[in-house]
Amino acid sequence: MASATATQKMREEATCSICLELMMEPVSINCGHSFCRQCIESILENPRVTSSPRESQCPLCRAPFQRESLRSIKQLENLIQTVREIDSERQCDEHGEKLRLFCEDDGQLICWLCERSPQHRGHSTALVDDAGPEYKGKLQKVVKFLRFLEARCQGAKLTITAQISKWEEKMELQRQKIQSDFKNLYKFLREEEKAFLWRLEKEKEQTLRSLQDDKASLEKQSLEIKNRILELEKKCQLSAQDLLQDVKNTLNRSSGVTLDLPEAISMEPNTVCNVSELYLNVKKMLKSYQVSVTLDPDTAHEDLVVSENRRQVTRTGPQTKGNTSGRFSVFRCVLGCEGFTIGRYYFEVDVGEGTGCDLGVCLQNVPRGLLMRLKPESGFWAIRICKINGYMALTSPPTSLPLSEQPRVVGVFLDCVAGLVSFYNMATGSHIFTFPKASFSETLRPFFRVYQPSPLFLPPPDE
Known part of the structure; x- marks a missing residue:
């Protein structure tokens, strides 16, 4: 206990009465009191804090002092260093001894006297260093x-x-x-x-x-x-x-005069429209404009085979075909036989589960033997259904289509008057994409580009 008391007294003597911490660079003034150099200089710089407006005073006894009276205290600085070292080595609050042991049972630091006390007797202990x-x-x-x-x-x-x-x-x-x-x-x-x-x-x-x-x-x-x-x-x-x-x-x-009475005319309108049915049934609305589309073999690339009924096209290998000015020679493409001018038209394409295809409409006179981008500026309004490269509308630049799954049957709706080409997923009746409004000055024809192995089928309207 004496050791702990002595340490406490040393700490009190080394504590600055201004900041209440162990002194840093301790100095003394005329009256003999000691303070941190920085603390006492702050009073000199701002005397109104603890002094009279005219002169600086000691914070403890109010005795006047000047900056010239500040004296460093080397012995006190050494004492403070010793106190810091003592503080760094923890001591037992009860016995004042250094805590050099660790009680495994209670999980706390103890001194050698604590080890012999009833509280820790028989406990497993170890040196702190161990x-x-x-x-x-x-x-x-x-x-x-x-x-x-x-x-x-x-x-x-x-x-x-x-x-x-x-x-x-x-x-x-x-x-x-x-x-x-x-x-x-x-x-x-x-x-x-x-x-x-x-x-x-x-x-x-x-x-x-x-x-x-x-x-x-x-x-x-x-x-x-x-x-x-x-x-x-x-x-x-x-x-x-x-x-x-x-x-x-x-x-x-x-x-002989006779009266020729006219036949009775029905007063009920023949033109009726079920708006709710139109609103709720997009498929029925589209199918009201459905036309039969068949494939034109004279436009098919030499790698494409058109079925006898002209409703299916498959990409195989080079075939011997007559040279015609309308045949595609660069892209594996084929056109529909039908030409669209004024009015509205709708047809369906069964794309199956192949790797992909391009489908839509194009101007009748598009070049057949040039390598070019398929886009509206070139006369093509088509979308790409491709598992590998993704789903996109062939705009300039292409527009990615957020489709969660590949549509099996795609509906193509063409409004020549309004200048619109739209595409629909007919499994759900949901809209896929509509190209920006265009002005169709020439005849349009169904357009198909086939990727291997992706046969396309054009279902008849009654299916």
């Missing part, structure tokens, strides 16, 4: 495990961060797709509205024309009957001789 490395190894092992957990945690955080970014990107693409689907549906419905209103107006004009013709015919017949009545009434007012004059001819003419 126990330290052992427990340091255990701590390092735990640190290694915690670092492993931290690394896993950081990896999981990075994964979650990437998932968040990917999910936000997918949601944005899905949002754009939904907006695009509805935009195209609205546009399609507006065009359907115009078409139905046009048919209704034509029906109105036709029916009104028939009714007006019937009305004119009845007015003509009515005038003729009225003239007959006037003629007979005048005849009846004549004398008997005049009345009988040519009376039989008059009776025959009047009795």
